[in-house]
Amino acid sequence: MESRSSKSPNRAKRRKISVACDDCRARKVRCDGVQPVCGPCSKRTDHGAQCNYTGELEKRKANQIYISNLETRIKELEGAEGSQESRKGPTPISTPRPTLPSPTPRGTLPETPGTYRSIQSQGGINTPASQRDGVNAMMGAVEGERASQGFFGSSSAAGFMRQIRTAVDKKLAPDYRRSPAPRLPVSSTLLSTRTETAQNPVANYVLPPRRMADSLMEVYWDYVFPLYPFLISAQMKSEYAKIWAGETPESDENMLMCTLNVMFALASQLADFVPPTEREASANSFFSRAKGLFQFNLWDTGSAGLIQCLLLMAQYLQSTDSAHQCWIVTGLAIRNAQSLGLHLPETINSLQNFQEQQLARKIWHGCVLMDRVISMTFGRPAMITKASSGAVPLPAAVDEEFIPSESMSEASQPPDRPSMMAFFGKSLELYDIMNDVLESLYNQSTDVSGEDIHDFYFNNITGEGERTIFELDHCLSRWTKSIPMHLRGDSAMKSTNPIFCRQSIVLRARFLHVRILLFRPTLSRYCTIRDNMASDSLIPMHDSFPHRVALQCSIICVKAAQESIQLIYNNVPSDGTGGPLPAWWYNVLYVYTSATVLIAGRLCSAILAEVSEESITQSWNQALEILTKYQSYSTSARRCIAALEILYEQVASEGVPPTHHGPRSDEEERSATFGDMSFGEGMNTSILDSFEFPDFQDMSWLNSVPSNLY
Known part of the structure; x- marks a missing residue:
């Protein structure tokens, strides 16, 4: 039996029309796309009075409305599911009975069992946090999750999704030549580090006596900060004053208290007013308190305050016998900085003013410095490559007092004032x-055993x-x-x-x-x-x-x-x-x-x-x-x-x-x-x-x- 194609081998394929008028599209009539009046409409009695073409911009808006409706429907289903789970508690997973989806208007999502299971796997109350984003760790995160999941490069699934989105946008709007810039992994500010996480009502917010605390802070600013300027001194000093005044700090209070205790620990190791035999015990007491306050969740994206605290912890751990902890804490700081995109110059340039940019540079290169030092001390490979360390410009040799807080232009140091930076x-x-x-x-792996x-x-x-x-x-x-x-x-x-x-x-x-x-x-x-090396040469070894x-x-x-x-x-x-x-x-x-x-x-x-x-x-x-x-x-x-x-x-x-x-x-x-x-x-x-x-x-x-x- 011959196939249909073999009976008419020269049969022309039907030409596909990418553009059709609204009337032909509604009547499902083949439109030839001729403008201003197509063929089918010209044969009508009104001679094409109804022949209109919806513009590309309107089609793009229609697609966006459709997607928005889908997202709204998904959120409604998630909310309904969450309230149902909170009332009933955890239930064993069972296979739902087959049901037929009820007719739904265009722009909404039918409630099929498959859809329910999909939503449950993304945000269900019993679902592990690593699975709630709809993708696994090897895939990274989808484009819409980048703000909460951190930076994802071009090799990730999110990067591929971004490329596909750009291609789709160009198809939908040929006259739209430039896609919107991808969302940055960090906000436009690094200073606002206050979070909405609930504070521990019985947190160990214990400080030493005011006189001792002030003395330790003075040691830190005089001896530690000039060599390791990982913080903004004016901001930290202001937050320190608010703590003693009983005022609410601008930054996350728990992270602030943790950082202060690490600063006290570092200062205790260097303070001349603390006897040498007591420095180790004094520093350890402050650092133990900092560890108790330290709240790090592997499932959350870090912050600038977290990275600063980790860098100070790594610096303190160098003075202890905790070599392994020093290595791990340094690695955590680097990974969190990379997840925020601080290793990228475009992230630095997107920050709202030069003070923010300077802070981001100091934090990233603080990670680079600690990575190099720890790598040398322990004889282990560095984490940050040479190309990555050099991609972000070095911090400007400008002291904080000469950097306006709201200025976008790069500040400069007075020529008659050498910079501490x-x-x-x-x-x-x-x-x-x-x-x-x-x-x-x-x-x-270097082979030096040759003759x-x-x-x-x-x-x-x-x-x-x-x-x-x-x-x-x-x-x-x-x-x-x-x-x-x-x-x-x-x-x-x-x-x-x-x-x-x-x-x-x-x-x-x-x-x-x-x-x-x-x-x-x-x-x-x-x-x-070896004495016999190069003995067969005409040149004696000691004269070579x-x-x-x-x-x-x-x-x-x-x-x-x-x-x-x-x-x-x-x-x-x-x-x-x-x-x-x-x-x-x-x-x-x-x-x-x-x-x-x-x-x-x-x-x-x-x-x-x-x-x-x-x-x-x-x-x-x-x-x-x-x-x-x-x-x-x-x-x-x-x-x-x-x-x-x-x-x-x-x-x-x-x-x-x-x-x-x-x-x-x-x-x-x-x-x-x-x-x-x-x-x-x-x-x-x-x-x-x-x-x-x-x-x-x-x-x-x-x-x-x-x-x-x-």
């Missing part, structure tokens, strides 16, 4: 270089995005030349302004630490060089260019370690106060890292030919003296002292001791090199028992950090 920008630039150092030179001496030292075949040690050193050199005058160590202005003085010292300490990280892998390889360069890199690393120790040693006040130094937990990190470099340099006679034993001994004793002073602050300093003793004893016993005049015993050698200081006096032996000792012959200990000791 300049330090934050230079630190971010430095840590961007540090991130390149970690990615290029501390890649665990080629060039690859052994410098691994010239770099991966994508990786940079050579020479390029990184050039970046550091250019960075030092860009430092403003008020942040240079020899500036006269530094001595007259205590904030600038401390910022310059902290910036110098951070720079020296990054420089140590840059040259330390070469020092490690120089200490483990890469070996000579590696020696100079190792010497630079040792000298940078000495300078780092000297910088901290010279600025530790004798009265036990904090002085103009970084926070003590950073000092412990810098001194420990530098001391391990001294041990490595002490093992190489070629290094000692340029860096004398006497200077290394002096730096070593200074390092131990600094760590001894910090023993009362935390057990981490005691761990570092114990670790350094063990490292030296193991390396000295297994390594090749340097040449010296006259025979010495091992005990005499250690005493002559490292002085008569007792390492483990009064130390708990359980600390030593918790160490996991590495293979000291491969120099892997040189790349360790204090967090490995926790």
